[in-house]
Amino acid sequence: MARMITDVIFDFCGVLFDWQCRACLEKAGYPAELVDHICADGDPCGFYAYEDRMDAGEDFADILPDVRREQGDEIAEVFRYYIEHYGDSLPRMLPGMEDLLRDLKAAGLGVWGLTNWSHETFHIAFEKYPQVEELLAGTVVSGVEKMHKPNADIYELTLNRFGLKAERCVFFDDTAKNIDGANAVGLHGRRFTTAEQARADLAALGVAL
Incomplete structure (x- = not known):
C-alpha cells in the first residue's frame, strides 16, 4: 500500500489555513x-454565498452590486472591507500542517493543492505564507x-494537469461534500480535522512518515 500512495492533495481553508471571516471583521x-x-x-x-x-470564478466588482441590493449599503461596505483585507481572515496555518507537508516531501511523496478560492484573493495565501507555495508542487x-x-x-483537471493517478492520491478537505466528490472520481478522500488525524489516515493507507 505504501507504494500505491504516491501523492497527497490538500484543500486550503480549514486544512492548511485557519480561515475566519470573524478574525478580519x-x-x-x-x-x-x-x-x-x-x-x-x-x-x-450572505457573505459565504x-x-x-x-x-466559482465571478469577479468581486460584479457581485458587490448584488450585495448592496440584497443586503443594503452597510453590509455591502463591510463585505467590501472583508474582501479588500482578506489576509486578516487567515491568521495562521493550522497546527502541524507545515510539518506534515515537509515530512511528506521528505518521504518522496508529491504534495499538491486544490482549493475553492477566488482568483482575485488567492495570491494573498502565498504572499502571507510563502512556505506553502514553496512546499506545494502545484x-x-x-x-x-x-x-x-x-x-x-x-x-x-487536477489529476490531468499534474499527471496523477486517482487511485494513488489521498485528498484532504474539511467539507464532506468535497470528500464525496473526490471519492466519486477515485481519489482516497479523507475528511480533515487535525494534522494528527491526517497522519493517522495516511498511516492507515500505508504512508509511513
Whole structure:
C-alpha cells in the first residue's frame, strides 16, 4: 500500500489555513453585534454565498452590486472591507500542517493543492505564507479555472494537469461534500480535522512518515 500512495492533495481553508471571516471583521473594529450577525449560522448576510460565487470564478466588482441590493449599503461596505483585507481572515496555518507537508516531501511523496478560492484573493495565501507555495508542487484554484468542488471536472483537471493517478492520491478537505466528490472520481478522500488525524489516515493507507 505504501507504494500505491504516491501523492497527497490538500484543500486550503480549514486544512492548511485557519480561515475566519470573524478574525478580519474583529480586527477592523466592527461592533460585536454586527460581527456576530454576519458570522451567525445560516449565513444571514450572505457573505459565504457571495464568496462562494467568487470562488466559482465571478469577479468581486460584479457581485458587490448584488450585495448592496440584497443586503443594503452597510453590509455591502463591510463585505467590501472583508474582501479588500482578506489576509486578516487567515491568521495562521493550522497546527502541524507545515510539518506534515515537509515530512511528506521528505518521504518522496508529491504534495499538491486544490482549493475553492477566488482568483482575485488567492495570491494573498502565498504572499502571507510563502512556505506553502514553496512546499506545494502545484495548486489548482477554482476561481482561476471557473470550476468548483465538489464537481468532478476540477478533480479531473487536477489529476490531468499534474499527471496523477486517482487511485494513488489521498485528498484532504474539511467539507464532506468535497470528500464525496473526490471519492466519486477515485481519489482516497479523507475528511480533515487535525494534522494528527491526517497522519493517522495516511498511516492507515500505508504512508509511513
